[in-house]
Amino acid sequence: MTTKNVSGRPVNAQASLDLRAAALRLVRENGYERVSIAAIVKQAGVARQTLYNRWDTKADLVLDAVLEETQSYAAAPRLDDPRPCRELLEEFLANVFDHLLVNGDVLRALIAAAQQDAAFQEKFAARFILPREQMITDLLRQAQTRGELSSGRDAELISGLVHGAFWYRLLNRRGLDRHFAQAIASEVFGQP
Template sequence: MTKASVSGRPVNVQTGANLKATAMRLVREKGYDNVSIAAITKEAGVARQTLYNRWNTKADLVLDAVFDETENYAAAPPLDGGQDSPVLLEKFLTNVFGHLTTDGDILRALIAAAQQDAAFQQTFYAKFVFPREKMITNLLQLAKDRGELSTHRNVDLVSGFIHGAFWYRLLNGGTLDAAFAKEITFDVFERLSMADNKSDTTAG
C-alpha cells in the first residue's frame, strides 16, 4: 500500500519512480527473496525511511513497480472499437500472458507474500487481480449483449474459469503464450456455443 507524505506535502515523484525501477531491476537480476529493502535503498541512493514513507513493505513496492509496467501489457480491451469479442479476448490474453511470462517469478513471489500478509493480500487483489477480472467480465458481458455468447452464461463464473486456467499455469511454471490464449478463447466462445446448440437441440 502506498503511503502519503507524513508532512502532508506531495512526495517526490522522481524518487518514487527511481525506487520502483531499482526494485524491479534488482529482483529481476537476483530474485525477489534475495533482495532486501536495504539493498534497494542503497542502490537507489535514498534513506530507508524515504521508502517507508511511500510503501509499508517490499511487496507493496514491487507490486507498484509491476503495476506500472502492466499498463503497457494489459490495458483494458477497447470494447467500443467494433472488433468481435473473441478477437478482443484473444488479444487481451496474449498481452497479459506476455507480461506474466516476462515477470512470472516476481508474480509468483508476490502471490506467496500475499499468503503470508493479509493486508498485502487485499492490496494485491484490489490493485492487480480484480482489475483484470473486471476487464474480462466486462468483455464477456459485451459478448452476451451482442449475441456472441449465450445469454445463459454466467459471465462472472466464466471469467473465474479463465483466470483459474492461467493462474494455475503461472503457479506451476506452465507455458503462457499466444497459443494458450487462442485455446482459451476457443473454449469460451466456440466449444461453449456448440454445447449450447446441442442442449437446445436436445431440449427441442
C-alpha cells in the same frame, strides 16, 4: 498507486520512479526473497525513509512497480473496439502472457507474499487480481450485449475459470503463450 506521504512534504515523483525501477530490476535479477529494502534504496539512490514515506512493505512497492508496468503491457480491452470480442479476449490474454514472460517470477513471489501477510493479500486481490477479473467479465458482458456470447452464460464464472486456468499455469511454470490465449478464447466462444 498507493504511495503515501506522512511528512506533509510533497512527494518527489522521481524518487518514486527510481524506487519502483530499482525494486523490479533487483527482484528480476536476484529473486524477491534475496532483495532487501537496503538494496532497493541503495540502487535507487534514496534514503530508506523515502521508501517508507511511500510504501509500507517491500511487497507493496513491488506490486506498485508491477502495476505501473502492466498498464503498458496489458491495459483493459477497449469495449468500444468494433472487433469481435473473441479477438479482443485473445489479444488481451496474449498481452498478459507476454507480461508474464517478463514478470512471472515477480508475480509468483507476490502470490507467496500474499499467503504470508493477510493485509498484503487484501491489497493484492483488490488492486491486481479482482480488477483483471473484472476486465474479462466486462468484455464477456459486452460479447453478450453484441450477441457474440449466449446471454445464458455466467460472465463472472467464465472470467474466474479463465483466470484460474492461467494462474494455475503460472504457479506451475507451464507454458503461457499466444497458443494458450487462442485455446482459452476458443473454449469461451466456441470453435471458429
